[in-house]
Amino acid sequence: MAHDQGINEAGNQVSDLKQNGGCNISNEELLQELSDAIVSCKKDNVLAAVEKAKGQIAPDVIIENGLAAGMNEVGTLFERGKLFLPHVMMAADAMTQGVNALKDLMPESAAGAKMGVIVNGTVEGDVHDIGKAIVSTMLQSAGFEVYDIGRDVPIRNFIDKAKEVNANMIGISALMTTTLTGQKDVIELLKEEGMRENVKVMIGGAPATQAWADKIGADCYAENASEAVTKAKELLL
Numbered sequence: 001m002a003h004d005q006g007i008n009e010a011g012n013q014v015s016d017l018k019q020n021g022g023c024n025i026s027n028e029e030l031l032q033e034l035s036d037a038i039v040s041c042k043k044d045n046v047l048a049a050v051e052k053a054k055g056q057i058a059p060d061v062i063i064e065n066g067l068a069a070g071m072n073e074v075g076t077l078f079e080r081g082k083l084f085l086p087h088v089m090m091a092a093d094a095m096t097q098g099v100n101a102l103k104d105l106m107p108e109s110a111a112g113a114k115m116g117v118i119v120n121g122t123v124e125g126d127v128h129d130i131g132k133a134i135v136s137t138m139l140q141s142a143g144f145e146v147y148d149i150g151r152d153v154p155i156r157n158f159i160d161k162a163k164e165v166n167a168n169m170i171g172i173s174a175l176m177t178t179t180l181t182g183q184k185d186v187i188e189l190l191k192e193e194g195m196r197e198n199v200k201v202m203i204g205g206a207p208a209t210q211a212w213a214d215k216i217g218a219d220c221y222a223e224n225a226s227e228a229v230t231k232a233k234e235l236l237l
Contacts, residue, residue: 031066038070041090046098059102063141067095068134075130116236119161120171121149123182128175138225155185169200177207184216200235
């Protein structure tokens with residue numbers, strides 16, 4: 001089938017690079033290997049690619065330009081029907097394992113003390129998950145304590161989880177124009193609960209913009225995972 005063929009091709013690319021022995025491989029090639037390993041949905045491929053790259057490339061670059069880039073490709077293949085949900089879950093698990101393999105190389109602030117507590121989820125009615133999951137992983141790797149509450153999340157659940165973990169920030173993803181108002185609803189409920197002054201709100205997703213963030217009273221808008229980390233640091237540190 002098409003999706004299996006895509007996975008096999010990615011896996012073969014990883015195997016070919018392994019056979020080259022890792023000698024004189026450029027950063028670009030290593031990052032491509034990392035991305036291909038994620039697309040292969042095979043944890044062993046990802047760990048092997050991380051092991052090869054970590055002596056040459058900074059951990060944050062490995063995560064953002066290698067592993068996360070691969071997850072973005074997985075998302076594209078999923079939307080095109082080339083991969084299915086089990087493959088996405090396998091790829092996400094492989095990415096988590098890859099990030100964990102880099103923890104010893106991260107700065108103390110990233111690997112040790114938490115810099116803030118963030119609840120992150122996709123609003124109710126929206127089943128898109130990959131972009132939000134990448135943001136959660138990037139925030140975790142930067143040193144934040146992140147509670148990813150998944151996709152299609154009722155508004156009340158954002159508030160309840162923030163109370164439970166004493167969150168400093170809520171991240172709200174919406175990937176469809178029809179669910180965008182859910183971001184506003186979360187902010188309004190925060191106000192009703194008397195929590196708004198103590199909880200920052202970051203929004204994201206394809207239809208979201210800085211203008212929309214300003215309109216609904218969000219603290220920031222992040223276009224991608226890297227920007228989400230930067231904005232979270234600016235607001236919480």
